[in-house]
Every structure is written in C-alpha cells, then in structure tokens.
Amino acid sequence: MTYKSPDFLIHAGRFTVQWLDHATAGFRRALGLTLLPALPFLPRWQLQQLTRFLSHAEPVMRRILYLMAAELGALPVRERTSPSVPTGAPSPARPAKTPRPLFPQPRFRLTEPEDRPEATRPPPPKRFRTGPRIRRFDVETPVDLSEYPAQPDDLLPSARQVRRLLALEDVFENMSRYVTALRRLIGKAQPILRRALPPAFRRRPLTPQQQQTACDFHAEAARLAFNTS
Known part of the structure; x- marks a missing residue:
C-alpha cells in the first residue's frame, strides 16, 4: 500500500521546514x-522564548518526518549478527578508539514518550512555627529561592534546551538520515507519535494559520500511525 500526502500538506510542509530552519x-x-556549541545558563526571558519555540518546532518537525517516511514506506529491521570466528583462530584486533569530541552533536529524538497518568503528589509536610527559630552562627542558613521574586534577567540552567536546539538544527542538515x-x-x-494533540499547537505566539497547519500535520500523521485497518 503506497501513501501519498495531500497536496496542501506537501506545500505546507515545505514552507514549514524552511521557516523552522530559518528560525533555528x-x-x-x-x-x-x-563558535562554542554550549551554553549552560541563559536569562529567564531568553530561556522562555527558546523553550516556547522548541515545544512547537519539535513535534511539528517530527510529524513532517513521519509523513515523509510514510511516503517512502517502512524498511525491514536490520538483524545484528556477530561475525563467526573459527576455532583456534586468533581473535581479530580491536579497532583503535576514536577520541570523543568535547561537544558531541546531539541527535534529534524521533519518538515521543507515551502518555502516563498523572501521579498524585503527596501534600507538603506541615510546618509548625511556635516562635522565632534558633539560629546558629556557625552553620550556614539555607537560602529559600521562593522568597525572592522572579526577574527576567535571572540566570537559569539551559544546557538541556540548547542541546535540543542543536539537535533540531541537525535535522535540517541530515534530513535523509533521519527519514531513513x-x-x-x-x-x-x-x-512513535502521541495520539493526543500537543498542547503547544494551540498556544501563542503561533498565528491561527500556523496553529491550523500544525493541527493538520498531527491529524494526518496520527491517522497513519494509529490506523489499525
């Protein structure tokens, strides 16, 4: 059974890939x-923009890749076979280990985690205060960050989001490898995909046209992924 994407999805996919490539x-x-593909900290406002972009770009790109792979058809699973060594023969020499790069290229994740039921969190422990606490001057007092208001310029850990951005960029440079x-x-x-619509497809700053296009990609990919007929 051969699959052919609708024409409007083909044109929308080409435009979306170019737009995501430019935005990335x-x-x-x-x-x-x-120069240096690593950034451990980012200001809060910049990290929020990056996280919001990735929450939309990653699932959209994953569904476009799925439709491209569905048009070409599934490939057989490669079987791993160990080379047979005759009895008494010397074991082959192991190849020399290549040095690991300082900043390895992250790989884009092709599968989405399955939906898990939300676990009920236990209530926070009760805190009883009967008076002023006894402070010991020889022990450092722990800092409670909740007592400080969040500022846009606060530095927050961003290594995970930066790796996701670099992995998304790798898709546009090696798209055929990801499709295979x-x-x-x-x-x-x-x-591979989730059945539920990603929440980022219904949020701003996406325009109504972008939201509708993302929903069309999801509907078509979900129809193929969960078609049991």
Whole structure:
C-alpha cells in the first residue's frame, strides 16, 4: 500500500521546514552558539522564548518526518549478527578508539514518550512555627529561592534546551538520515507519535494559520500511525 500526502500538506510542509530552519539558525546566532556549541545558563526571558519555540518546532518537525517516511514506506529491521570466528583462530584486533569530541552533536529524538497518568503528589509536610527559630552562627542558613521574586534577567540552567536546539538544527542538515531511521522505526511497528494533540499547537505566539497547519500535520500523521485497518 503506497501513501501519498495531500497536496496542501506537501506545500505546507515545505514552507514549514524552511521557516523552522530559518528560525533555528536565528536562535543559534542570537545565543552566540556559532563558535562554542554550549551554553549552560541563559536569562529567564531568553530561556522562555527558546523553550516556547522548541515545544512547537519539535513535534511539528517530527510529524513532517513521519509523513515523509510514510511516503517512502517502512524498511525491514536490520538483524545484528556477530561475525563467526573459527576455532583456534586468533581473535581479530580491536579497532583503535576514536577520541570523543568535547561537544558531541546531539541527535534529534524521533519518538515521543507515551502518555502516563498523572501521579498524585503527596501534600507538603506541615510546618509548625511556635516562635522565632534558633539560629546558629556557625552553620550556614539555607537560602529559600521562593522568597525572592522572579526577574527576567535571572540566570537559569539551559544546557538541556540548547542541546535540543542543536539537535533540531541537525535535522535540517541530515534530513535523509533521519527519514531513513524513521522508516526503520515504522518497520518495527512500535509507537512513535502521541495520539493526543500537543498542547503547544494551540498556544501563542503561533498565528491561527500556523496553529491550523500544525493541527493538520498531527491529524494526518496520527491517522497513519494509529490506523489499525
């Protein structure tokens, strides 16, 4: 059974890929990741912009790749076979280990985690205060960050979001490799996408046209991924 994406999704996919590629490169330049692809901390306002962009760009790109892989068809799963060594023969020499790069290239995640039921969190422990606390001057008093208001220029850890941005950029440079890997995942018949609509597809700063396009990608990819007929 061959699959062909609708024409409007093909044109929308081409435009979306170009727009995401341009936006990803813009974030890389704005964050100064041209020379050193690592940034452990970012201001709060900049980290919020990056997180909001990734929450929309990653699922959209994942669904576009899925539709591209579905058009080409699933690939058979490669079987790992160990080379047979005759009895008494000397074991082959192990290849020399290549030095690991200081900043390895992150890989874009092709599968989405399954939906898990929300676990009920235990209530916070009760705190009884009967009077002023006894302070010991020889022990450092722990700092409670909740007592300080959040400021836009507060530095927050951002290494995880930066790696996700670099992984998304790697998709545009090696798209055929990701499509091939996704075709093999389809051949394994394992869940790749979530059935539920990503919440970022209904949030700002997406325009109504962008929201509708993202929902169309999800509807078509979910129809193929969860079609049991």
